[in-house]
Amino acid sequence: CGMNFKKDILLIDTEFSGFDIDKHEILQLSAVLLDKKTLKEKKFFSSYVKPRRWKTRTRESMKVNKITPEMLKGAPDLKQVLKKFDRAFGHNVIQAFYVGYNDKRFLLESYKLAGIKWKFNYHYFELWGLFYPYLAAKNRLKSVKNFAGFGIESMLKMLKVKKPANLHDALVDCRVEAEILRKVMKELK
Numbered sequence: 001c002g003m004n005f006k007k008d009i010l011l012i013d014t015e016f017s018g019f020d021i022d023k024h025e026i027l028q029l030s031a032v033l034l035d036k037k038t039l040k041e042k043k044f045f046s047s048y049v050k051p052r053r054w055k056t057r058t059r060e061s062m063k064v065n066k067i068t069p070e071m072l073k074g075a076p077d078l079k080q081v082l083k084k085f086d087r088a089f090g091h092n093v094i095q096a097f098y099v100g101y102n103d104k105r106f107l108l109e110s111y112k113l114a115g116i117k118w119k120f121n122y123h124y125f126e127l128w129g130l131f132y133p134y135l136a137a138k139n140r141l142k143s144v145k146n147f148a149g150f151g152i153e154s155m156l157k158m159l160k161v162k163k164p165a166n167l168h169d170a171l172v173d174c175r176v177e178a179e180i181l182r183k184v185m186k187e188l189k
Contacts, residue, residue, distance in 0.1 A: 005036040009125065010093040011178055013170040014103045015065040017057035025053055026106050027067050029081055030170035032178055033089050034096075039182045045088045046171040048075040065168050079114040086116065095124040098152060098177050127177055131155060134184050155180050 012031045018024035030046035048071055051057075076084075097103045104124060111118045135141050140158050152173065156163045161179055166172050 005094060007092060007094045008036045008042065009034040009039070009096050010089050011096045011127075011174050011181075012103060012107070013098065013173040013177070014106055015067060015168065015170045016061060016102070016106055017051065017053065018061045019058075019102060021105060021109055023053065023056040024058070024061070024106075025049070025051060026078070026110050027051060027065065027072065028170040029085055029107075030174050031085070031089065032171075032174045033093065034178055034181075039178065039185060041175070041178060043089065044171065044174070045085055047081045047084065048072050049081050050075040050077045052078070066166075078110055079116065082111060082114050082116050086119070091119045091121070093120070095120055096181075097124060097126055098173070099128045100124055100126045127181060131180070131184060134188065138187075152176060152180075159183050 010031055010033055012029075014026045014030075015028040016024050016026050026049050028046070028048050031044065032041050033043040034040065035042050048067070051072060054069070054072075075081075095104075108118060135158060152167070153163065155161070156176065159180060161176070161183065164172050164176060167176065
């Protein structure tokens with residue numbers, strides 16, 4: 001790729017039961033560690049999380065993430081998942097999210113609920129913050145009809161990246177986002 005980030009990039013994605021941080025929770029946490037020079041995947045993490053508030057889930061969120069009670073059977077509790085996640089990559093990384101607002105706030109709240117100290121740097125890289133100006137610069141935002149907005153499906157379509165069948169599985173999303181990042185960075189150099 002010919003780029004030199006200062007640290008490896010930890011691309012994180014979550015799936016949750018809804019968008020209200022007081023009612024809903026993370027149901028899946030995944031991440032891929034990308035090499036700072038090549039953006040190739042070095043390591044990954046993925047785990048479902050045993051729900052504490054299953055009854056508060058929203059139909060809309062569950063329709064998107066397709067997480068079923070069967071998938072969550074035997075899942076570790078939040079604290080166990082976060083401890084494993086915390087140990088998996090270390091903290092000397094650049095956190096990255098597709099659109100970080102919900103993932104980051106649910107993750108911070110989850111650490112707080114689990115009584116685990118947040119050791120990552122407060123800075124993070126929001127991929128959409130790179131992708132949107134990239135598309136604008138490449139004059140790919142001409143038609144509002146053909147551009148749904150912030151969704152990953154729009155990026156896949158515009159960059160001609162094949163949409164996987166199980167999109168919105170957190171690990172699949174991380175890998176797709178990494179592929180989009182590699183493609184954009186390659187075109188930018």
